[in-house]
Amino acid sequence: MGEARVNVGLLGVGAIGRIHATNLAGRVQGARLSAVADVDRAAAAACAAEFGVEAVFDGVRELVNDRRVDAVAVASPAATHAAAIEAAAAAGKHIFCEKPLAYDLDEIDRALRAVEKAGAKLQVGFNRRFDPGFRQAYETARSGKLGRLYRLHIVGRDPFVERLMPKAQGELLLETTVHDFDLARYMAGTEPLSVYAEGGAAAAAAAGMSGAAGIDTAVVVLRFPDGVIATIDNGQTAYGYDQRLELFGSKGGFWVGNETPYRALLADGEAVRSPLPLHFFPERYAESYVAEMAAFIDCVRNDAAPQVGGRDGRAAIVLALAAMRSLEEGRPVAVAEIAAL
Numbered sequence: 001m002g003e004a005r006v007n008v009g010l011l012g013v014g015a016i017g018r019i020h021a022t023n024l025a026g027r028v029q030g031a032r033l034s035a036v037a038d039v040d041r042a043a044a045a046a047c048a049a050e051f052g053v054e055a056v057f058d059g060v061r062e063l064v065n066d067r068r069v070d071a072v073a074v075a076s077p078a079a080t081h082a083a084a085i086e087a088a089a090a091a092g093k094h095i096f097c098e099k100p101l102a103y104d105l106d107e108i109d110r111a112l113r114a115v116e117k118a119g120a121k122l123q124v125g126f127n128r129r130f131d132p133g134f135r136q137a138y139e140t141a142r143s144g145k146l147g148r149l150y151r152l153h154i155v156g157r158d159p160f161v162e163r164l165m166p167k168a169q170g171e172l173l174l175e176t177t178v179h180d181f182d183l184a185r186y187m188a189g190t191e192p193l194s195v196y197a198e199g200g201a202a203a204a205a206a207a208g209m210s211g212a213a214g215i216d217t218a219v220v221v222l223r224f225p226d227g228v229i230a231t232i233d234n235g236q237t238a239y240g241y242d243q244r245l246e247l248f249g250s251k252g253g254f255w256v257g258n259e260t261p262y263r264a265l266l267a268d269g270e271a272v273r274s275p276l277p278l279h280f281f282p283e284r285y286a287e288s289y290v291a292e293m294a295a296f297i298d299c300v301r302n303d304a305a306p307q308v309g310g311r312d313g314r315a316a317i318v319l320a321l322a323a324m325r326s327l328e329e330g331r332p333v334a335v336a337e338i339a340a341l
């Protein structure tokens with residue numbers, strides 16, 4: 001393994017950016033948080049001060065061209081990702097980019113061409129692949145212990161937070177289900193053939209939200225080769241982050257349940273109660289955010305290919321676009337109608 005530390009410049013210090021900042025500054029071996037940028041310069045400066053970082057910028061250009069930066073972690077909103085990737089690649093920097101790569105396939109293809117041309121490494125933030133339970137599910141399926149895989153079932157529900165409800169049609173599929181599309185491809189080990197989606201705005205209606213835009217509740221059916229069927233179930237809950245996975249095959253099943261803050265049961269004359277699930281992504285996936293960044297740093301130091309690359313980021317968006325077309329047209333959509341994976 002190479003010894004030099006990888007100096008990472010962070011773009012975007014919002015909810016996920018703060019998590020990456022904390023991990024890069026102290027939890028990921030071989031990494032150093034060397035610069036911070038955000039259009040909200042005060043937020044960037046506050047983050048930099050907290051972690052003892054000198055270099056503070058308000059834009060991607062200065063960040064990627066700074067000589068204190070070897071690699072860039074992109075944690076700004078989706079609409080800024082493709083341009084940030086192109087700028088970083090042109091500056092000869094390796095890139096970790098949050099999901100989704102972009103909403104638009106042409107933009108993604110342009111960014112991926114820039115990465116290829118520059119010979120840069122690009123890892124996409126599909127952190128769930130690095131969750132210990134999901135990783136074990138993957139390894140169990142690959143080992144053959146489950147026999148022939150028949151079914152994958154993924155439950156991915158967020159706690160209801162009014163300000164985070166989808167603001168546009170398709171946002172749920174492009175921002176949230178995108179994780180599940182990636183997880184389904186990863187678990188199946190093959191590429192899906194078709195996508196069928198049903199959706200509604202049940203949670204917004206129940207909360208009396210007026211003018212809610214886009215679906216907030218969805219069920220997606222993916223058909224894979226050899227008859228493997230995956231279902232994805234998304235929505236919002238009154239009880240925290242509901243993140244479960246089931247693999248089912250000819251020789252057995254594998255279930256990953258919700259994580260709770262502690263393991264305990266309270267029994268009384270009426271019921272046996274367990275603590276609520278960990279509330280949201282910062283708690284539930286804390287370990288996976290460290291592991292995905294450690295994997296990125298390792299691949300930069302060892303000149304290895306990222307475990308989750310640009311092709312994976314693109315494929316998940318192709319599936320989201322197929323799901324959007326399925327919703328619009330009320331029919332299963334062949335993935336090939338959108339693009340080859």
Ligand SMILES: NC(=O)c1ccc[n+]([C@@H]2O[C@H](COP(=O)([O-])OP(=O)(O)OC[C@H]3O[C@@H](n4cnc5c(N)ncnc54)[C@H](O)[C@@H]3O)[C@@H](O)[C@H]2O)c1
Nearest residue numbers: 012013014015016017038039040075076077078080098099
């Ligand atoms: N992998 C995960 O589990 C996970 C969790 C949350 C968010 N995300 C993804 O991370 C990205 C950011 O989400 P968030 O929840 O942290 O958003 P956020 O709104 O909390 O933070 C975004 C930050 O980016 C800054 N910003 C906006 N435009 C910018 C630009 N052009 N250049 C630099 N900075 C800019 C904003 O000022 C803000 O500080 C999204 O793509 C989201 O889908 C991933």
